[in-house]
Structure formats: C-alpha cells, structure tokens
Amino acid sequence: DAKTTQPPSMDCAEGRAANLPCNHSTISGNEYVYWYRQIHSQGPQYIIHGLKNNETNEMASLIITEDRKSSTLILPHATLRDTAVYYCIVSGGAQKLVFGQGTRLTINP
Amino acid sequence: DTGVSQDPRHKITKRGQNVTFRCDPISEHNRLYWYRQTLGQGPEFLTYFQNEAQLEKSRLLSDRFSAERPKGSFSTLEIQRTEQGDSAMYLCASSLEAGQGGGYTFGSGTRLTVV
Numbered sequence: 001d002a003k004t005t006q007p008p009s010m011d012c013a014e015g016r017a018a019n020l021p022c023n024h025s026t027i028s029g030n031e032y033v034y035w036y037r038q039i040h041s042q043g044p045q046y047i048i049h050g051l052k053n054n055e056t057n058e059m060a061s062l063i064i065t066e067d068r069k070s071s072t073l074i075l076p077h078a079t080l081r082d083t084a085v086y087y088c089i090v091s092g093g094a095q096k097l098v099f100g101q102g103t104r105l106t107i108n109p
Numbered sequence: 110d111t112g113v114s115q116d117p118r119h120k121i122t123k124r125g126q127n128v129t130f131r132c133d134p135i136s137e138h139n140r141l142y143w144y145r146q147t148l149g150q151g152p153e154f155l156t157y158f159q160n161e162a163q164l165e166k167s168r169l170l171s172d173r174f175s176a177e178r179p180k181g182s183f184s185t186l187e188i189q190r191t192e193q194g195d196s197a198m199y200l201c202a203s204s205l206e207a208g209q210g211g212g213y214t215f216g217s218g219t220r221l222t223v224v
Binding site for chain 1: 113142144150151152153154157165200202212213214215216217218
C-alpha cells in the first residue's frame with residue numbers, strides 16, 4: 001500500500017504557483033520523498049526528490065517539513081502543459097516505488 | 110541517452126493468445142522494473158531486475174506472467190493465455206542501483222487490449 005495521502009484533485013490558474021500537498025506521517029529515517037507526474041497516455045515522469053532538505057530544480061521545488069511528515073511540491077509558474085496526475089511517493093534506497101492514486105492537477109487558462 | 114523504449118506501443122489480442130512485450134532500458138541502468146496501470150489507477154508494481162537477476166515479484170504476477178532480462182540488458186514480459194482482465198498499460202522503468210540518487214525513468218508503455 002502507498003504510504004502517502006494526497007488530495008484527489010486540485011485546480012490552479014495558469015501563471016500562478018501550484019502547491020501540491022502530500023502527507024507521509026509514517027516515513028522512516030532512510031526514506032526519500034519522490035514526486036512524479038503522468039500526463040495522459042504517457043509514462044510517469046520524474047520531477048524531484050528529497051530526504052530532509054528543501055530541493056529545487058528546473059521543474060519544481062520540494063518543501064519538506066522539519067518532522068518530515070509532510071511535503072509540498074511547488075510548480076512556480078504553472079502552464080497548461082502542467083496538467084497531469086502528480087504522485088507523491090515515499091521510498092527507501094533499496095525499495096521499489098509504490099504509487100498511490102495521486103492528485104489530478106488541472107491548470108485553467 | 111535515448112530513454113527507456115517499449116515495444117509495441119499498442120497491442121490488441123484475442124482472449125487466450127500469448128503476448129510478449131519488450132523493454133530497452135537506459136544502457137547504464139542496472140535496475141529494470143515492470144508496472145501495470147489500469148484506467149484511473151496509479152501504476153502497480155509487478156517485478157524488478159537487478160542486472161539479469163529477478164529480485165522481486167508481486168503477487169499480481171500470476172503464473173501466466175513471466176519476465177526475463179537475459180544478459181542484464183533488455184527485458185521481455187510475456188503473458189500467456191491472455192484474459193480480458195489483463196487489459197492495461199504495461200510500463201517499464203529503469204534506474205541506477207538504489208541509493209545512487211535520482212529517480213526512475215519510465216518508458217511510454219505498451220497498451221494491451223484483450224478482446
């Protein structure tokens with residue numbers, strides 16, 4: 001079973017920041033938080049991952065709370081092409097990725 | 110780096126027939142994973158290989174399913190005596206050995222329709 005809880009759907013206006021929450025209250029010390037997204041009819045795409053510290057790359061920022069029980073994926077300037085299902089996954093280094101239902105993010109013009 | 114390639118992209122087969130899918134991972138990735146995804150659901154883990162060794166199989170992988178990764182390069186997933194319930198997207202992913210950072214790279218999947 002997935003170790004994360006995400007809202008089933010969210011909406012965001014184009015050009016605004018999209019903030020996607022994820023709860024992972026049972027995360028272990030050696031487990032990373034991964035974010036993937038899946039655009040319709042394509043395979044999941046890696047976005048970002050982190051252990052303790054906040055992370056930023058060209059796609060997004062990942063904010064992990066100090067107790068590591070929750071995190072937020074931030075898409076700073078959402079575009080229509082960011083419409084997708086976003087998956088938050090907790091996984092240790094030797095473990096497979098276990099996907100939940102994800103959050104269906106819709107970017108509105 | 111050409112990414113993860115899966116072939117075919119689409120497959121329609123009659124119930125009871127056997128089908129085989131192929132996955133070519135990123136060349137330097139020693140781990141390869143198979144997932145299955147049905148409409149509206151997240152991908153479900155089926156099995157994974159480290160090099161040529163199959164290290165884990167999900168209970169979802171019934172006796173009709175078999176996966177191989179000869180020589181630790183490409184992998185095949187065969188489904189024998191297909192059933193309508195096998196209709197799904199079959200996804201392949203590859204990664205460096207766990208703990209080396211980064212994430213999985215997924216292919217575009219093979220969509221199987223059993224009629």
